[in-house]
Amino acid sequence: MDLLRTLCHLAAPAGNEAPMTEFLLNYIRQQQDSWQVQPRVLAGEQFQDCIILVFGTPRTAVFAHIDSIGFTVRYGRQLVRIGGPRAETGYRLVGQDAQGEIDCTLLVDEETGELSYEFSRDIERGTELTFRCDFRETADTVQSCYLDNRLGVWNALRLAETLENGIIAFSCWEEHGGGSVAYLAKYIYEQYGVRQALISDITWVTEGVRAGAGVAISLRDSLIPRRSYIERIRAIARAAGIPHQLEVEGSGGSDAKELQHGAQPWDWCFIGAPEDHVHSPNELVAKVDIDSMLTLYQVLLREL
């Protein structure tokens, strides 16, 4: 889990994913010789801070978002949210401005809900703050900020090791309204004719989805994917004997929103391990669920 630990420590809030992009490009460069198939690596200004890896003759694309939630410094000591972070007085936030490193404390006004920070000096307007990473590992679990979606990125990188045919797309802005999947989806569909997608992301532990009971296959969230595609995925998961759970939600969303609303006929399915303490510094995931997530992706990329 050293790779996951490293990913969780990297600050890359939505809009400023460049540090994560740089890390991933370096990692891919160093690791790809050991991978079963060497991918074509697509990156650069045409893709902003996204990366596309193309392995062999792809039929399915895996989307993993590399951005995280966080906070932007507004006026005075006010903060505004990047995405939807949980906010509790006392959370430690880190960042950097022209005056140097920042390690401050979040304050939530109990009456108004307004957010601010406590620090030894004023922080420059527009500075981004992220949760300070406290990575905790036990025999059975990992716990950290940003498992959503560093675990989805980790899953994609581990999948890459043995992937023969498929696409891995690292996307941006997912936590804050989206903005990259529309052009990634257009490019992939037009260049490779691929229109099957899997969303490598993390979901919620709920009354119907339990920690430790296997990766969740989402039948719907705020959007509803095409039923026939979901049924094919369920059949493959069952036939392979991979532990999994079925999720049914009326809210929530993912990179799939942009696939659903884009101008290509994408089929998509969200498949991810469930976590507890969502969008807090203490996101918690069971290791067996991470295992079944990776195994299911490996099978699906072969059989879909």
Added chain:
Amino acid sequence: MDLLRTLCHLAAPAGNEAPMTEFLLNYIRQQQDSWQVQPRVLAGEQFQDCIILVFGTPRTAVFAHIDSIGFTVRYGRQLVRIGGPRAETGYRLVGQDAQGEIDCTLLVDEETGELSYEFSRDIERGTELTFRCDFRETADTVQSCYLDNRLGVWNALRLAETLENGIIAFSCWEEHGGGSVAYLAKYIYEQYGVRQALISDITWVTEGVRAGAGVAISLRDSLIPRRSYIERIRAIARAAGIPHQLEVEGSGGSDAKELQHGAQPWDWCFIGAPEDHVHSPNELVAKVDIDSMLTLYQVLLREL
């Protein structure tokens, strides 16, 4: 109205439109020899569960959504909505899971508004339920669940009988956030240069739009179409002497949302009969409004 009755009985909630697609493809195959012009039929994976019919040299495209509202079984006996169905305790819901046919009853918790079902057994997670169809016809009216939008589909199929130049597009997911019109609109614009659209859908009886007073031409809903296009349509309707009403709303939407927000310069107008008891099992439409709807579409496809 046998065709309409059949359409209303078919279950095709958003995301699972395949049964309706299959019915329509069969119907078109059987009927098209009797049509004035034989259309080119575009269907298949490239269009998911949508169908495009191209007649002659098209200048205008008619969009009719084939999906309906409904419910998804969540955990325990909970239900979540597909689209925005009205919910009242006692509504009969039907569906199917691996254990067989389902005919159950909707329950609405009076305090929390939460939805569940009453049935002799548990229903499998993720199963879709739709209103049980009780189709009622009088001399002056039709009443059933899903007149929205089986009546819009019926209007398009009747229009097809005499259509010489034009496109009919059967779309999916309209009731639940959309997801197909973006690529249909792109394809139609790029292949045929068509950018005039009519939305064949059903609207609401309100204080300004009465049952029996003619088809409604919508001047706006939550979105505002381009004024110059609407004025051309109004002039044609007036010149043809077709009974119609002008609708002005601040809310509501249709397949036009995707046309308005897509990357092609579509002009669009929603034109449809008004119904009472919207999104319930008892949607009610006056036959004279159905007549004027079809007549107006016939004239507009010739003259626009």
Added chain:
Amino acid sequence: MDLLRTLCHLAAPAGNEAPMTEFLLNYIRQQQDSWQVQPRVLAGEQFQDCIILVFGTPRTAVFAHIDSIGFTVRYGRQLVRIGGPRAETGYRLVGQDAQGEIDCTLLVDEETGELSYEFSRDIERGTELTFRCDFRETADTVQSCYLDNRLGVWNALRLAETLENGIIAFSCWEEHGGGSVAYLAKYIYEQYGVRQALISDITWVTEGVRAGAGVAISLRDSLIPRRSYIERIRAIARAAGIPHQLEVEGSGGSDAKELQHGAQPWDWCFIGAPEDHVHSPNELVAKVDIDSMLTLYQVLLREL
């Protein structure tokens, strides 16, 4: 400021921008001989009521929306909003229907918030009403309805006078959900390879952005632009010594929404003078902020 005064008097609510389009095409035809470079003028049905001006070899596109907020007459004497106008009893509204000119008074029901009008006769259903323009100029300020965004349009037209390389796009529907920037952005990216955008629009005076303190460079609103692009803009503004302020908001939006969500990798930044009394008949802007806005656009179009 005669040009600005003329622009503010023209009625062009979202959906009915044609009168503004016609004015601009005439203005461009008359003025372009005096401009440093003659642009290619793209207009017509393919662009609905939008206009694109292409100067030299463009690297950056400026978007200025030409529509305004207003009201639509509904049933009886009801009004519904076009965009988000402020509403106070007594505001004078003007328009036109088949019976002639309209100069009426807005009424706001104190209990329900519902909007209606007071006038000597009924106004035809679907008629658009806009604020009556009372243009006021002092040594230091301009005040009028619709400075948002006639000032952004004015800025673009003044920029055109000396522009050597760049694109100016006049867009529609910005105040009411958008609908033109998606296809403008696609066209510009595909034809010219341009993916750098500046949004020439007007922002709000707030606790952090003061009137008279220079044009505002927005670091974020409800959406978050790509950080690296914003940093390049800030560096150019600092190096040029142009008075400016940094804005950080959690809400609000602009034409940039469609750039962010479209299927091209646009970088974008909102840069505009701040105004007080937003979306009222009395929008107020300091002249020094207009000056620094134009100067910054001139520098950025050269250096970005």
